[in-house]
Amino acid sequence: MRKTYPAGRQALAPVDFTVRRGEFLTLLGPSGCGKTTLLNLMAALIEPSAGTLRWWGDGFAATGGAGRRLAMVFQSPTLMPWARIDANVRLPLDLASAPRAGAERDVAAALDLVGLSDAAAQLPRELSGGMQMRASIARALVTSPDLLLMDEPFGALDEFTRQRLDDELLALWAARKLTVVFVTHSIVEAVFLSTRIVVMAARPGRIVAAVPIEEPYPRSDAFRLRPAFSEQCQHLSRLVADAATGVAS
Amino acid sequence: MTSAGDNGQPRLSRFAAPALVALLVLGVWQVLVMACDVPAYLVPSPLLILRTLIADRTLLLESLAVTLGVALTALGISIVLGALIALLFVRSRWIEMSLFPYAVLLQVTPIVAIAPLIIIWVKDTRTALVICAVVVAIFPIISNTTLGLRSADPGLLNLFRMYRATRWQILMRLRVPSALPYFFGGLRIASGLALIGAVVAEFVAGTGGQGAGLAYQILLSGIQLNIPRLFAALLLITLSGVALFGLTVWISRLVLSRWHESEVTPSD
Numbered sequence: 001m002r003k004t005y006p007a008g009r010q011a012l013a014p015v016d017f018t019v020r021r022g023e024f025l026t027l028l029g030p031s032g033c034g035k036t037t038l039l040n041l042m043a044a045l046i047e048p049s050a051g052t053l054r055w056w057g058d059g060f061a062a063t064g065g066a067g068r069r070l071a072m073v074f075q076s077p078t079l080m081p082w083a084r085i086d087a088n089v090r091l092p093l094d095l096a097s098a099p100r101a102g103a104e105r106d107v108a109a110a111l112d113l114v115g116l117s118d119a120a121a122q123l124p125r126e127l128s129g130g131m132q133m134r135a136s137i138a139r140a141l142v143t144s145p146d147l148l149l150m151d152e153p154f155g156a157l158d159e160f161t162r163q164r165l166d167d168e169l170l171a172l173w174a175a176r177k178l179t180v181v182f183v184t185h186s187i188v189e190a191v192f193l194s195t196r197i198v199v200m201a202a203r204p205g206r207i208v209a210a211v212p213i214e215e216p217y218p219r220s221d222a223f224r225l226r227p228a229f230s231e232q233c234q235h236l237s238r239l240v241a242d243a244a245t246g247v248a249s
Numbered sequence: 250m251t252s253a254g255d256n257g258q259p260r261l262s263r264f265a266a267p268a269l270v271a272l273l274v275l276g277v278w279q280v281l282v283m284a285c286d287v288p289a290y291l292v293p294s295p296l297l298i299l300r301t302l303i304a305d306r307t308l309l310l311e312s313l314a315v316t317l318g319v320a321l322t323a324l325g326i327s328i329v330l331g332a333l334i335a336l337l338f339v340r341s342r343w344i345e346m347s348l349f350p351y352a353v354l355l356q357v358t359p360i361v362a363i364a365p366l367i368i369i370w371v372k373d374t375r376t377a378l379v380i381c382a383v384v385v386a387i388f389p390i391i392s393n394t395t396l397g398l399r400s401a402d403p404g405l406l407n408l409f410r411m412y413r414a415t416r417w418q419i420l421m422r423l424r425v426p427s428a429l430p431y432f433f434g435g436l437r438i439a440s441g442l443a444l445i446g447a448v449v450a451e452f453v454a455g456t457g458g459q460g461a462g463l464a465y466q467i468l469l470s471g472i473q474l475n476i477p478r479l480f481a482a483l484l485l486i487t488l489s490g491v492a493l494f495g496l497t498v499w500i501s502r503l504v505l506s507r508w509h510e511s512e513v514t515p516s517d
Contacts, residue, residue, distance in 0.1 A: 043411050072411055078404035082426045082508045094422075095412045123508050 012037050013204040014051070019147070019181055024173055026182045026194040028236065030244065034205020035183040039151050042181065043072050071140035072149040076156065077132035079124040079139075086111065086120040089139045096143075110138040113172060130161040137169070141176070150182045154189070166192055167220070174217060187240070191232045192224060199236065201243035208243040211236060293477040298484065301477035309466065309478075313485050316462035319375065319447040320493070323382030327439055330383070331390030332432070338391070339398040339424065356388040360446055364453040375460065378450045385446030389438040397431025398424045430509050433501035440493040448486060 012034040019025055027035040040046045041053065071092070079088045086107050093103040111117050114134040124132055133153060140148055154162040166189060173180055184190050190197050191213060199209040213232060215223060223229055275295045281287070282294040289297055302309065334352075338345035364381045371377035401423050409419050451464030461469075463482045470479035 045407055045411055070411065072408070074404050074408065076404055078402065078408050080405065080423070080426065082429075091408075091422075092412045095409070095414045095418055125508060 012041075013206040015205075015207050017198060017207060017210070019179065021179050022177055024170075024178075024180045024182065024193055024195045026184060026190040026197045027200055028184060028187065028190045028197050029200030029205075029240065030185060030202055032205070033200040033202040035185075035200055036151055037205060038200075039072070039149050039181065039183055042147070043070060043149055069143055069146045070149065071143055071145035071147075073133075073136050073140050073151065073153045075152045077124065077129075077136040079132055079135060081124050083123075084120065085116060085122055085124065085127070085135050088124065088135060089142050091139060092143045106142050107138075110142040111135075113141060113176075114138045114168070129157055130165060133157065133165060134168075137172075141172070144176075146179065148178050148180045150180060152183050152185070155184070155186075162189070163221075169193065170217065170219060187233050187236050188224075191229060191236065192219060197236065199239045199243065201240075209239050211239070290474045290476050293480055297477050298480045302481040302484065305478055305481065309463070309482060309485060312461055312463045312466045312482070313489065315460055316444075316447055316451065316464065316486070317489055319378045319382055319451075319462065320444040320489075323379050323386055323446060324440055324443040324493075326379065326383050327387040327390050327443065328436065331387045331435070331439075332394055334387075334391050335394035335398060335428075336420075338395045345395070352388060352391055355384055360385050360449050361453060364450050368450070368454050374454055374456050378447060378454060378462075381450035381453075382443050382446030385449075386439040386443035389435040389442065390432070391435075393431045393435030393438075394428055397428030400431065401427040430505055433497070433505065436501070437494060437497045440497045441490055444486070444490050444493060 015034075015038065027038060029035055037046070041048055044053070079085075080091070083091075089110055090103055090107045093106060098106075108117070108120075111120055114137050116131065116134055116138060119127060119131060119135070124135070127135065136153070140150075154165050157165065169180075170193060172178065182190075182193060194213050197211045197213060198207055199211065200206065201208045211232075215228065215232075279294050279296060282292055293301070334348075338349065360381055363384065367380050367384075368374070368377045371380060398420075401419075405423055406419070409423055414422070447462070448464045451462040452468060455468060456465060463486050466482045467479050467486075470476065470482065
C-alpha cells in the first residue's frame with residue numbers, strides 16, 4: 001500500500017509518506033499540525049490542492065468504490081441517536097445495499113468483537129462514552145476495511161477507559177490483521193500502540209520525523225512500565241518540543 | 250426507583266395545581282357576579298355559561314365541527330405542503346434564497362388583512378377558510394423543518410459521505426430523522442395557529458346558515474346580546490385549541506420519547 005501527498009494545502013505543507021500493509025501507524029503532534037487534515041485526505045473527505053493519493057500503487061480515484069474498503073472512527077462516536085446500536089453498526093452495509101441476511105451476520109460478529117453483543121438492541125444514549133466508542137469501532141470493522149483511519153478516537157474518554165480500549169484495539173489489530181492509521185496527541189498512547197510513529201509539527205503542518213517502535217507484540221501493561229517505554233516517550237517528547245521551537249526561532 | 254415518590258407526585262400536582270387555580274377563579278367569578286348582581290348580558294356567571302352550553306349543545310357542537318374541520322384540514326395541508334417546501338429549500342440554496350422572503354412576507358402580513366381578498370377570489374367559502382388557515386399555520390412548519398433538515402450532525406454527515414451515501418440516502422437516513430424534533434416543535438405552534446386562522450377567517454367571511462362555524466356564533470351572539478352563548482362558544486374554541494395542542498404534544502412524545510433529549514423522561 002502506498003500513499004503520496006505532495007499536498008500544497010495551507011493547513012498542510014507538502015508531505016510524502018507511505019502506509020505499509022499491516023502497519024499500526026500513528027500520526028503524533030500538537031493541535032493544528034494537520035493530523036486530522038491528513039486523515040481526512042486519506043478518507044477522501046477533502047480533496048488535496050495538489051498531488052496524488054495512491055492505493056496499492058494505483059491512482060486513488062481509479063480504484064473506485066468497490067476496490068477501496070476504508071473505514072474511519074471519528075473523535076466523537078457519531079452514532080445516530082434514533083437508531084439502535086445494531087442498526088448503527090449496520091449503516092455502512094445498508095448504505096452499500098448489502099443483502100440483509102449477510103449484513104445481520106456481519107453486524108453480530110462486529111458487535112461480538114468489541115464485546116457489545118448484549119447492547120445490540122439499546123439506543124446510543126443508554127450506553128456509556130466508552131461503550132459508544134466501541135460501537136463506533138464495530139461500525140468501522142463491519143465492512144472488514146483494508147485501511148482503518150482513527151481520529152483521536154479515545155481523546156474524550158477518561159484515562160482508565162482509554163487504556164482499556166487501547167489494549168482492546170491492539171488485540172483487534174492483531175487478530176484481524178488490520179492496517180491502522182491512528183491520530184493522537186498523546187505520546188504515551190502513540191508509543192504503546194504503534195509499529196511506527198510519524199511526528200508532525202504545526203504552522204505549516206508537516207512531518208518532522210518517523211520513529212519505528214521496535215517493541216514486540218502482544219504489548220500489555222507490563223510494556224507501559226518498562227524503561228524502554230519511557231525512553232521512547234522521552235525521545236518523542238524531545239522531537240515534538242524541538243519541532244515546536246524550530247518554528248518559533 | 251421510587252417512582253411513586255419521584256414521578257407520581259409531580260405528575261399529580263401538574264394537573265391538580267392549575268385545576269385548583271381554575272376552580273378558585275371560577276368560584277370568585279361566580280360569587281362576585283351573584284353578590285354584585287351583574288346582569289348576564291354584561292358578565293354571565295360560570296354556571297349560566299355551563300347551562301347555556303348544555304342547552305345550546307346541538308347548535309354549538311355543529312358549529313364546532315365546522316370550525317375544527319377547517320382547522321384540521323388546514324393543519325394537514327400545512328404539514329404536507331410545509332414539509333415539501335422545506336425539502337425543496339434544503340435541496341437548493343437558490344430556491345430557498347428566492348422564496349424564503351415571500352414565506353416571511355406571508356407570515357408577517359396580518360391574516361385579517363388578506364382574508365377578505367381570499368374570500369372574494371375563492372368562490373367556495375370553505376375552501377377560502379382553509380386557505381386562510383393554511384397561510385397562518387404553514388410558516389412554523391416550513392421554517393422549523395428547514396432548520397431541522399440543515400441541523401444534521403456534521404460528524405454523521407462526514408460518515409455518510411465517507412461511505413459514499415447518495416443524496417437520497419443522506420436525506421432519508423440522516424436529514425429527515427434529525428429534523429423530526431424541529432418539525433414537531435413547528436407542529437405545536439402550527440396546531441394553535443390553524444385554529445386561530447380558521448376562526449379569524451370565519452369572522453371576516455361572516456357566513457351563517459348551514460355551514461356556520463363557532464366564530465359566526467360568537468359574532469351573532471354578540472349582536473343579539475346573547476352573552477352566555479358567546480362565552481360558551483369561546484369556551485369551546487379554547488378547549489379545542491388546548492386539545493389540539495395536547496394531541497401534537499402526545500404524537501411528538503410517541504415518536505421522540507425513545508431517543509430525543511426533549512422528550513426523554515427524567516426518571517432514569
